[in-house]
Amino acid sequence: MNALAESPLKKTTARPLVALVGNPNTGKSTLFNRLTGLRQHIANYPGITVEKKTGLLRVGGSSIDLLDLPGCYSLTAVSNDERVVMDVLGGRRGFQKPDLLVFILDATNLKRNLLLVSQCSELGIPALIVLNQCDAAKRNGIRIDADLLSKRLGVPVVKTVATRGQGLSELKDAIVSALESPSVLSRIPWPECITEGCGLLRAGLQNSESSELSQAEALRVLFDSDSVFACGVSDKLCLKKLVDSAHRSIRDSGLNPGSAEAVIHYRHLDSLLEGVVEANGPIARSHDSIDALLLNRVWGTLIFLSVMYVVFQSLYSWSAPLMDLIDLGTSAAQDFISPFLSSSPALQSLVCDGIIAGVGGVLIFLPQILILFFFIALLEDTGYMARAAFLVDKLFSWCGLNGRSFVPLLSSYACAIPGVMATRTLSDPKARLTTILMAPFMSCSARLPVYILLIGTFIEPLYGPLVAGAVLFAMHFVGLALALPLAWLLNTFFLKIKTQPFILEMPDYRVPTLRNIFHRMWERGREFVLRAGTVILAFSILIWSLLYFPRDPSVEEQTTQSFLREAAANHSEVEIQDALKNPTSELNQVLTHRIDSAYIEQSYLGRFGKAVQPVFDPAGFDWKITVGVLSSFPAREVIIATMGIIYNLGADVDEGSDDLRSVLQNEKWTSGPRKGEPVFTLPVVLGIMVFFALCMQCGATVAIIARELNWRWAAFSFFGMTGLAWLGAVLIYQIGRLI
Amino acid sequence: MLGEFESQNEIAACTRTLDSLKVGDCAEIESIATDCDRANRMASLGFIPGRMVRVTRFAPLGDPISVQLEGQEISLRRAEARIIRVKGGA
Numbered sequence: 001m002n003a004l005a006e007s008p009l010k011k012t013t014a015r016p017l018v019a020l021v022g023n024p025n026t027g028k029s030t031l032f033n034r035l036t037g038l039r040q041h042i043a044n045y046p047g048i049t050v051e052k053k054t055g056l057l058r059v060g061g062s063s064i065d066l067l068d069l070p071g072c073y074s075l076t077a078v079s080n081d082e083r084v085v086m087d088v089l090g091g092r093r094g095f096q097k098p099d100l101l102v103f104i105l106d107a108t109n110l111k112r113n114l115l116l117v118s119q120c121s122e123l124g125i126p127a128l129i130v131l132n133q134c135d136a137a138k139r140n141g142i143r144i145d146a147d148l149l150s151k152r153l154g155v156p157v158v159k160t161v162a163t164r165g166q167g168l169s170e171l172k173d174a175i176v177s178a179l180e181s182p183s184v185l186s187r188i189p190w191p192e193c194i195t196e197g198c199g200l201l202r203a204g205l206q207n208s209e210s211s212e213l214s215q216a217e218a219l220r221v222l223f224d225s226d227s228v229f230a231c232g233v234s235d236k237l238c239l240k241k242l243v244d245s246a247h248r249s250i251r252d253s254g255l256n257p258g259s260a261e262a263v264i265h266y267r268h269l270d271s272l273l274e275g276v277v278e279a280n281g282p283i284a285r286s287h288d289s290i291d292a293l294l295l296n297r298v299w300g301t302l303i304f305l306s307v308m309y310v311v312f313q314s315l316y317s318w319s320a321p322l323m324d325l326i327d328l329g330t331s332a333a334q335d336f337i338s339p340f341l342s343s344s345p346a347l348q349s350l351v352c353d354g355i356i357a358g359v360g361g362v363l364i365f366l367p368q369i370l371i372l373f374f375f376i377a378l379l380e381d382t383g384y385m386a387r388a389a390f391l392v393d394k395l396f397s398w399c400g401l402n403g404r405s406f407v408p409l410l411s412s413y414a415c416a417i418p419g420v421m422a423t424r425t426l427s428d429p430k431a432r433l434t435t436i437l438m439a440p441f442m443s444c445s446a447r448l449p450v451y452i453l454l455i456g457t458f459i460e461p462l463y464g465p466l467v468a469g470a471v472l473f474a475m476h477f478v479g480l481a482l483a484l485p486l487a488w489l490l491n492t493f494f495l496k497i498k499t500q501p502f503i504l505e506m507p508d509y510r511v512p513t514l515r516n517i518f519h520r521m522w523e524r525g526r527e528f529v530l531r532a533g534t535v536i537l538a539f540s541i542l543i544w545s546l547l548y549f550p551r552d553p554s555v556e557e558q559t560t561q562s563f564l565r566e567a568a569a570n571h572s573e574v575e576i577q578d579a580l581k582n583p584t585s586e587l588n589q590v591l592t593h594r595i596d597s598a599y600i601e602q603s604y605l606g607r608f609g610k611a612v613q614p615v616f617d618p619a620g621f622d623w624k625i626t627v628g629v630l631s632s633f634p635a636r637e638v639i640i641a642t643m644g645i646i647y648n649l650g651a652d653v654d655e656g657s658d659d660l661r662s663v664l665q666n667e668k669w670t671s672g673p674r675k676g677e678p679v680f681t682l683p684v685v686l687g688i689m690v691f692f693a694l695c696m697q698c699g700a701t702v703a704i705i706a707r708e709l710n711w712r713w714a715a716f717s718f719f720g721m722t723g724l725a726w727l728g729a730v731l732i733y734q735i736g737r738l739i
Numbered sequence: 740m741l742g743e744f745e746s747q748n749e750i751a752a753c754t755r756t757l758d759s760l761k762v763g764d765c766a767e768i769e770s771i772a773t774d775c776d777r778a779n780r781m782a783s784l785g786f787i788p789g790r791m792v793r794v795t796r797f798a799p800l801g802d803p804i805s806v807q808l809e810g811q812e813i814s815l816r817r818a819e820a821r822i823i824r825v826k827g828g829a
């Protein structure tokens with residue numbers, strides 16, 4: 001082992017940085033958690049960890065920074081994951097170059113895992129090899145001579161079973177001693193045509209720091225036209241010319257420049273592993289027989305459908321009581337706080353209707369997110385998710401998505417936010433972008449109250465529960481039915497991004513651990529509350545203020561006076577006086593609701609709604625619906641409460657409220673050409689539902705898209721969907737009127 | 740020695756592509772279509788000349804296909820399988 005002069009542990013300035021590197025799904029995160037005590041994503045689904053995470057590893061008296069990197073098969077930077085790894089290993093874009101690379105290899109598939117190691121040998125960073133999943137290797141009859149491997153690679157090799165914590169103390173010791181006396185991987189002998197090509201590139205090109213390319217950088221540029229290093233070269237024309245001529249000489253010596261790198265590495269590994277790995281006869285694959293059933297054309301499809309049905313069903317039935325509980329908690333908190341602030345109505349309203357309602361509006365999504373991620377974690381940990389992606393890929397491939405889009409899109413049926421976050425498992429940037437843009441079209445649970453209110457009020461009484469159920473079902477597919485062709489359009493004509501091959505490695509089936517699953521739920525829930533929750537809260541406070549201000553007191557006076565005049569017709573003076581003194585009397589309640597309604601009409605948002613009503617007129621929306629629609633742009637479920645206020649019922653209505661339903665049924669146009677006609681005709685009702693199905697009425701989704709992509713895409717998504725929603729509502733209304 | 744890795748001239752009439760195999764067919768990888776963007780990706784996953792692949796199944800809708808390569812099960816689309824030339828087997 002070639003010792004390096006400087007030992008990072010002796011540096012007093014900073015803690016040494018140790019990075020965990022390896023193929024997807026080999027156990028990096030499991031080991032990371034074991035070593036640092038910090039918990040992290042662990043999933044039996046390749047490519048789960050996308051962001052790098054650091055933790056502190058304490059051994060003896062020293063502490064070491066440990067970095068958990070996303071898994072990658074090679075240094076070819078096709079996906080975001082691989083770019084992150086390349087940036088870290090190259091010490092680029094502000095990343096500190098690691099002092100030690102700990103390669104986590106899956107012992108059951110050593111050769112494929114060693115490809116990455118072999119590629120990294122060019123980097124010259126001290127390394128340590130961990131053979132993980134030794135239990136599984138043993139079960140498969142694979143025996144590995146670690147000492148021989150260590151001698152051939154030039155670096156220490158440690159065996160572990162991360163899930164059971166076996167070999168951990170040996171690993172810690174090995175890390176410490178590797179930091180004290182580092183050794184680097186022995187380099188592989190390159191054929192002449194490659195070294196020549198590299199020399200050509202190094203002589204002719206400069207990297208982003210305008211210095212000569214290193215040998216490692218030159219190799220990446222030579223084999224990977226999209227590599228981060230090639231992107232750093234400023235003179236693209238010269239780059240192309242040099243790479244082309246280097247490729248020509250590679251081709252002349254009988255190699256395919258496309259696959260030469262891997263071919264040469266594997267050739268080298270073939271001889272390197274000679275006598276190291278010993279497999280006991282044909283590998284007994286435990287999952288072959290399970291696959292025969294789960295991936296069977298008929299049975300596999302049936303099982304897939306039933307699994308998804310269970311997921312979908314539980315999402316809707318299990319979450320309901322929890323959501324009710326959160327609702328109860330929210331109103332209890334409002335009732336509790338409200339009396340303390342009665343001296344200042346504006347503050348009272350800000351705290352109760354703005355902040356507490358906003359927080360409640362964030363928490364209300366939690367049950368569904370937790371339940372969904374329970375299933376996602378379960379399916380990923382067992383290894384079924386990759387199979388599911390295999391089964392349904394064809395459904396999505398025609399429109400530029402892929403089998404992995406299925407999970408994010410399914411998640412989006414609960415809420416687009418975790419759905420959009422889940423797209424990070426898509427390694428193809430194009431498919432990921434498209435999936436993110438399509439996710440908000442999926443009918444999320446926040447749309448459900450609107451559907452239930454409108455269907456229950458207008459469709460069920462007229463057409464019976466069967467049709468009502470069918471309409472509700474259909475509403476869940478309106479978005480999907482539109483999203484997939486849109487994705488196709490976008491992919492075929494607008495997105496100029498290279499399509500990546502969709503290749504899935506089927507992981508072994510494993511028994512999931514409950515601890516893992518609950519950790520996933522907790523992490524996802526926390527992520528949602530912290531990342532999306534703050535934005536939702538901010539939006540809801542903004543909309544609250546637009547609905548509350550300017551709050552001119554004269555509105556209250558005028559409303560009261562006209563109300564008293566009206567009441568005088570039916571009640572005696574004394575009755576009215578008594579009723580007004582008693583806050584629970586019916587007259588008083590009616591008055592309060594009228595005042596609230598008048599305030600909303602006079603609020604900034606109310607005025608704005610009236611002003612833009614002509615825009616929605618072709619869809620048959622009156623100003624009240626328009627205000628309701630506008631007020632629900634930060635979060636669509638708000639519309640029920642807003643409608644409650646607008647229709648003089650107070651904000652405490654829900655989608656099942658009989659009062660709200662009967663008010664809606666009796667609502668008539670008060671002016672204009674349709675004066676006296678009912679507002680909520682069937683085309684209007686269907687139009688509203690379609691509008692809600694297609695519109696991006698969710699500030700948090702906009703924010704999360706901006707975070708995952710950028711604000712331009714977020715704006716594109718927002719305006720595009722809103723335009724489509726308007727178009728859909730108008731079309732339905734206009735066609736409906738003709739019929 | 741390198742010449743045996745791939746040789747464009749050697750593509751005989753009997754050469755087929757991976758996507759034309761039937762379920763259960765076994766074949767030896769002959770080469771990956773030259774200068775294909777995806778060649779590097781496929782090669783690093785282990786699709787390199789000289790290795791044996793076996794088609795284990797098709798997805799219910801016919802695409803993607805699942806193959807066994809060096810003891811691992813890999814699913815790939817027909818479009819990707821098409822760039823892998825195979826010989827012999829069945």
Ligand SMILES: Nc1nc2c(ncn2[C@@H]2O[C@H](COP(=O)(O)OP(=O)(O)OP(=O)(O)O)[C@@H](O)[C@H]2O)c(=O)[nH]1
Nearest residue numbers: 024025026027028029030043047048071133161162
């Ligand atoms: N049998 C066995 N399974 C293991 C071992 N270590 C990890 N696993 C399992 O392998 C799966 C993947 O583990 P992770 O730690 O998420 O893998 P990772 O390398 O971080 O994966 P990515 O982040 O996707 O690159 C999990 O289901 C683990 O339970 C091991 O030593 N033996």
Ligand SMILES: [Mg+2]
Nearest residue numbers: 028029041049
């Ligand atoms: Mg991980």
